[in-house]
Amino acid sequence: MNELTRRGFLKYSGALGAALATGGLSTIARADDVLKIGVVYVSPIAEIGWTKQHSLGVEAIKSEFGDKAKLTVIDNIFMPQDAERVFRELASAGNQLIFGTSFSHGTPMQKVAPRFPKIAFEHCSGIVHLANLGTFEAKYYEGTFVAGAAGGYMSKSGKIGFIGGFPIPDIVGPANALLLGAQSVNPNATCNAIFLNSWFDPGKEKEAAKTLLSQGCDVICSMTDTATGVQVAGEGGAWSIGYASDMSKFSSGKQLTSFVLDWTSDYVGAAKAVAAGTWKPEVRWDGLAAGVVKMAPYNDGIPADVKAKLKQLEADIGSGKVHPYAGELKDQDGNVKVAAGSVLSDDGIRGMNWFVKGMIGKLS
Amino acid sequence: MHPRLELRNISKRYPGVVANDDVSLSIQPGEIHAVLGENGAGKSTLMKIIYGAAHADSGEIYCDGNLILAHNPAMSRALGIEMVYQHFALFESVSVVENIALSASSAFNLPSLAEKIRELSLRYGMPIDPHRQVHDLSVGERQRVEIVRCLLQAPKLLILDEPTSVLTPQAVVKLFDTLRQLAAEGCSIVYISHKLDEVQELCDTATVLRNGKVTGTARPKETTSLELARMMVGSKLPEMHVSPAAPSEKPVLEVRDLSAKARDHFGVDLKDVSFNVHGGEIVGLAGVSGNGQAELIALLSGERRHGQGDAIKINGTPAASLRPDERRKLGLAFVPEERLGRGAVPSHTLWENAVLTAHRFGTVRKGLVDRRRAAAFASGIIDRFKVKANGPAATAQSLSGGNLQKYIVGREIALAPKLLLVSQPTWGVDVGASAFIRQTIVDLSRAGTAVFVVSEELDELFEICDRLLVICQGRVSPPLLRTSTDREEIGLLMTGRTMGKDQTGSSSVALQD
Amino acid sequence: MRIAAPVLASVLTLIVGSIFFASLGHDPLPTLYAFFVEPLSSMNGLSEWLLKASPLILIACGLAIGFRANVWNIGAEGQFIMGAVAASGVGLFWSDPDSALLLPLMFLAGMAAGMAWAAIPAFLRSRMNTNEILVTLMMTYIATLFLSYLVHGPWRDPAGFNYPQTALLPAAAMFQSFDPAYRLNSSIFITVVAVFLMWLFTDRSFLGYKMSVSGAAPLAARYAGFRESAAVWIGLLAGGAAAGIAGMAEAAGPLGQLSPQVSPGYGFAAIIVAFIGRLNAFGIVLGGLLMSLLFLGGEGVQMTLALPSALTRIFQGILLFFLLAADFFIFYRIRLVRPAPDAHALETAR
Structure with missing residues (x-):
């Protein structure tokens, strides 16, 4: 019925009238109690992976708010040009809170947010903050440090393999932490790194994983949007480390652990704040302590005492007792980047575009 | 039984x-x-x-x-x-x-x-x-x-x-x-x-x-x-009116020691081809299909170019290395044996097909195609050569073979050429249209144009040509006057038997393909 | 018949689409409405519609000039990227970022870069007879990697936390929007001019005539002495110029900076647009508008009816399939059935 009247209205009022009407919705919508939320995914929801973890956040809002929230989800929006249009549409459609879930959504959100100052924008993995644009991000490196330690304990060859999507700081940093974690238990550990220049390319990822296996790596960590790395490692008899989701069922029982992303607190927190009228743009960057990064259950093949040490390491990182990027840190060429006794600054972490000593591979 | x-x-x-x-x-x-x-x-x-x-x-x-x-x-x-x-x-x-x-x-x-x-x-x-x-x-x-x-x-x-x-x-x-x-x-x-x-x-x-x-x-x-x-x-063809030739003093087309390798293994190499065609006469080339005619005609028309520029001269200008449009500026016109796809674009209209070679004749001005003039040009051909078509806007492929051939011959003749090359002028054309096309070619030559005709129909060649050449295995015979030769002599030349060096030549005698 | 085909295709699409949506439990009428009407029912929607259609139409116009001569440039994506790169390079590093000349210079740079990128396959095809389909496609990958190198390396925004993107272009390097509330900008006029030029070239010019002969009957082109290499060069350069300008307009319009991804597949989608539009200027405009609407409609039904994007893509596929299939069958009719009626017409005319 609603549809019919709307259509009839459009027919007679024409495009301009419709534009005014939809433009006016955003203020009207505030009057009722239903919170309208828009979410833009970078890919379709799969069984595992980046977008799946975001969808869990969305589900959490649904179960928390029930009828009190109306969620509009647009998936498969990657290109900035398209994203800007979609954010604009979501904003004009009266959503009070809008989530962007990919770095490529950043520039479009920065363009759209100032036009809709009453709407709250939340950008996952963003770097720019505005009066109504907040960001949230996970400390992946805390997860990879623990996972790297697990790898360091379990690796016989001392060679860790790493597959990354793109050589951007968000991936390079965790790769470094993976090796630093391994070196914390085996100072001679090294890490071979390969970048696919794609988040989703199972073919290339398979090749990469096989290459790493042939190079003698017996622990493989893959920071992409597929479980291919974990799967190929398992088929090749190597340990694996999952990312974003628990990938143990793809690993032939060889997943040591996985650093799982749990955005629930970010999603539900932002929604509650907007509903309560207390939302402010924040820069949230959380890890093990806040539960945004969680370690998946450790593999039963890990000895109990090692498991206990890893649990302790999680707690120590959470409490700040251990910092993954504590000095002294040297780069590949042996230059000291972080002096002994100090830790890498937050800006240094978020802009990490260099490999620590022991990494094998190049950043193009 | x-x-x-x-x-x-x-x-x-x-x-x-x-x-x-x-x-x-x-x-x-x-x-x-x-x-x-x-x-x-x-x-x-x-x-x-x-x-x-x-x-x-x-x-x-x-x-x-x-x-x-x-x-x-x-x-x-x-x-x-x-x-x-x-x-x-x-x-x-x-x-x-x-x-x-x-x-x-x-x-x-x-x-x-x-x-x-x-x-x-x-x-x-x-x-x-x-x-x-x-x-x-x-x-x-x-x-x-x-x-x-x-x-x-x-x-x-x-x-x-x-x-x-x-x-x-x-x-x-x-x-x-x-x-x-x-x-x-x-x-x-x-x-x-x-x-x-x-x-x-x-x-x-x-x-x-x-x-x-x-x-x-x-x-x-x-x-x-x-x-x-x-x-x-058969022999009951309409009577042709062929007046005696009055050849010009200087040849319009001169071919000297033209040799060329075949472009694919189905082709035939041309060996030391030499002949002249004067204004006002028709020279015919007889031969069994596949003895080098296609290569020769492509070299004459410019569809294939030759490194040695003076192997072919048109009105005294070395032309063997010129492109077809450059040779056309020297007065060449050409009717190829394939009408659809070579002499005309099948899906294009007749007026568009007029522009194909008549673009120097007012149908293109300031880089733009003048549709009205092109249509007028096409209508002129349709009227003059009695082409059965639905006007200048009919597509080339909608015409019967004989009518399209009349249109293409008409188009090339309308260019007022000094030298006309015609390959298989009456292939698949009905008897009446054939006679008309032949008469048109004869009339053109008598008006002073040099005409070179390639045909596998001996009757046709005997009917219109003043001199005859025979091609066999890529070699061209010395010219024979039509009035002093006969089918038998030509037929033997076609098999290569009297050409001395070439005893291995094909023995198949085909009058027509 | 030429008009009936797309109408038939549209009707078939609507029928099949309705069955498709109904079978999945979505009321077909509101779904189709949300797909095709709602995206255009606001100023913003209209602005977005034209904004997305513009580069598609522009590129398709350039490509169609080549396609008409059987010159298959399928690397417009790469030429688009190179146009965006060159134009952004000028915009970012020109000594005077406020110069009024900046935008015209970027236009020239984008066009030149697109043409240069297309000139390589043109040279290889005309001189060495390589297959331009393969070369143009390969060149696209090179362009993508070159862009990736620039934004990861020398052109990376110094203030951008090392993320792979350039700084934002200065204001003088951006096309003016008609209204600050909407994204549609003055680059749409470039497309309008391009459509006119394309029509003039293909429908009226002698050069365009020669190209169409090359495409329809290569032997006839050789017979008439039209240079095949000219058709190759013009065909590829026209596509390269159009794609390069489109890349420039994208960088100086909706993007405003370079990142590893500057094209949402416009270079490839434009090939479909060119064929939906039957390589004809007017048809390409309609094809581009339709293609753009399909994108917007796909998002629209996700937004208003929460249809998954996979379903909308299937529906888009159905429509394109019917359109191109209808064309295919029309093409066959022209070839096979036409001679007969014409012959009859002749019979009766006698």
Whole structure:
């Protein structure tokens, strides 16, 4: 019925009238109690992976708010040009809170947010903050440090393999932490790194994983949007480390652990704040302590005492007792980047575009 | 005994054309029967009717004395009539046996089929390995596959449509052996051809068609080529008005020691070709198809260029390395043998096709096509040359072959050329239009244009040319005056027999293709 | 027939689409409405519609000039990227970022870069007879990697946390929006001019005539002495110029900076647009508008009816399939059936 009247209205009022009407919705919508939320995914929801973890956040809002929230989800929006249009549409459609879930959504959100100052924008993995644009991000490196330690304990060859999507700081940093974690238990550990220049390319990822296996790596960590790395490692008899989701069922029982992303607190927190009228743009960057990064259950093949040490390491990182990027840190060429006794600054972490000593591979 | 196949009073007309007119013929078991005729004489239509792929408007077909009522290819196969087409329908990417299996009408078993193929092909002296991939086979071998495919059906009547047009002389000999063996076993063979020597060598009887009618039956082995040719070509052509030539003092076209390698292995190398064409005369080039005519005409028209610029001169200007449009600026016009796709763009309208070569004649101004002028130009040709078309906006492909040829000849003549090259001026053109085109060419030459005509129709050349050249194996004979030579001399030159050095030349005498 | 085909295709699409949506439990009428009407029912929607259609139409116009001559430039994506790169390079590093000349210079740079990128396959085809389909496609990958190198390396925004993107272009390097509330900008006029030029070239010019002869009957082109290499060069350069300009307009419009991904597949989608539009200027405009609407409609039904994007993509596929299939069958009719009626017409005319 609603549809019919709307259509009839459009027919007679024409495009301009419709534009005014939809433009006016955003203020009207505030009057009722239903919170309208828009979410833009970078890919379709799969069984595992980046977008799946975001969808869990969305589900959490649904179960928390029930009828009190109306969620509009647009998936498969990657290109900035398209994203800007979609954010604009979501904003004009009266959503009070809008989530962007990919770095490529950043520039479009920065363009759209100032036009809709009453709407709250939340950008996952963003770097720019505005009066109504907040960001949230996970400390992946805390997860990879623990996972790297697990790898360091379990690796016989001392060679860790790493597959990354793109050589951007968000991936390079965790790769470094993976090796630093391994070196914390085996100072001679090294890490071979390969970048696919794609988040989703199972073919290339398979090749990469096989290459790493042939190079003698017996622990493989893959920071992409597929479980291919974990799967190929398992088929090749190597340990694996999952990312974003628990990938143990793809690993032939060889997943040591996985650093799982749990955005629930970010999603539900932002929604509650907007509903309560207390939302402010924040820069949230959380890890093990806040539960945004969680370690998946450790593999039963890990000895109990090692498991206990890893649990302790999680707690120590959470409490700040251990910092993954504590000095002294040297780069590949042996230059000291972080002096002994100090830790890498937050800006240094978020802009990490260099490999620590022991990494094998190049950043193009 | 009943004939294996008998046709009684078969007639078939297509819009505007009578393809078969009251054709009757009869073929005995074990007989090799030639159907002879020019292009467009109605041979192919007749074969389609025999095979059931086309239906006669009137007339009857009897097989072993039984009237065939509802004819179609399936019926043919049931009656034991098989046909080997001129263009093979084989799948390149699979093996011989798989190809044959694909067309098998009944259930089969691949290994046993392969064994059968091997056995049959050996028995008839044309061995094929059934497991070879078709793309590896030569053209002759592919033809064997087609024939073996027919033989597997144990045919009573085998139709072959111009089977030797793609074969080497050696392969022809082998094919003839096979066909004789088949005939000796009682299989009747219908052999469609226009090559007189082959027919004389192979066939027991011949039915000659012209313009859809039977013009005679003969025992080729007891008949001279000339008699057969006369039956094929006829002699009742309209009278031409050919006044004596008044050749210009200087030649318009000079060809000096032109040699060129063939561009592909189907072509023929040209060797030291030299001749002149003067303004006001028509020089003809006779020869069996595939002896270098295509190469020569492409070199003359500029479609193929030659490194040595003065091998060809137009009005004294070295032209061999010029592009076609540059040669046209020197006064050249050219009517190619292929009308659709070369002389005209099939999907374009007639006015668009006028622009193709008439773009220097006011149809293009300031880089833009002047549609009105182009249409006027096209209308002018249509009127002057009595082209049957729906006006300048008709597409080239909507015209009949003869009308399109008139349009193209008209277009090239409207360019007021100093030199006109014409290749096969009347191929597939009906008798009336042919006479008109020939007369037009003669008139043009008498007005001072130099004309060079390539034709495989000796009659045509004798009718309009002042001097004749003969091409054989890429060599061109010295010029012969029409008034002091005859068909016999030309015919011998065409086979290369009197050209001294070239004893290996093809011996096939074809009057027409 | 030429008009009936797309109408038939549209009707078939609507029928099949309705069955498709109904079978999945979505009321077909509101779904189709949300797909085709709602995206255009606001100023913003209209602005977005034209904004997305503009580069598609522009590129398709350039490509169609080549396609008409059987010159298959399928690397417009790469030429688009190179146009965006060159134009952004000028915009970012020109000594005077406020210069009024900046935008015209970027236009020239984008066009030149697109043409240069297309000139390589043109040279290889005309001189060495390489297959331009393969070369143009390969060149696209090179362009993508080159862009990736620039934004990861020398052109990376110094203030951007090392993320792979350039700084934002200065204001003088951006096309003016008609209204600050909407994204549609003055680059749409470039497309309008391009459509006119394309029509003039293909329908009226002698050069365009020569190209169409080359495409329809290469032997006739050789017979008339039209240079094949000219057709190759013009065909590829026209596509390259159009794609390069489109890349420039994208960088100086909706993007405003370079990142590893500058094209949402416009270079490839434009090939479909060119064929939907039957390589004809007017048809290409309609094809581009339709293609753009399909994108917007796909998002629209996700937004208003929560249809998954996979379903909308299937529906888009159905429509394109019917359109191109209808074209295919029309093409066959022209070839096979036409001669007969014409012959009859002649008979009666006699």
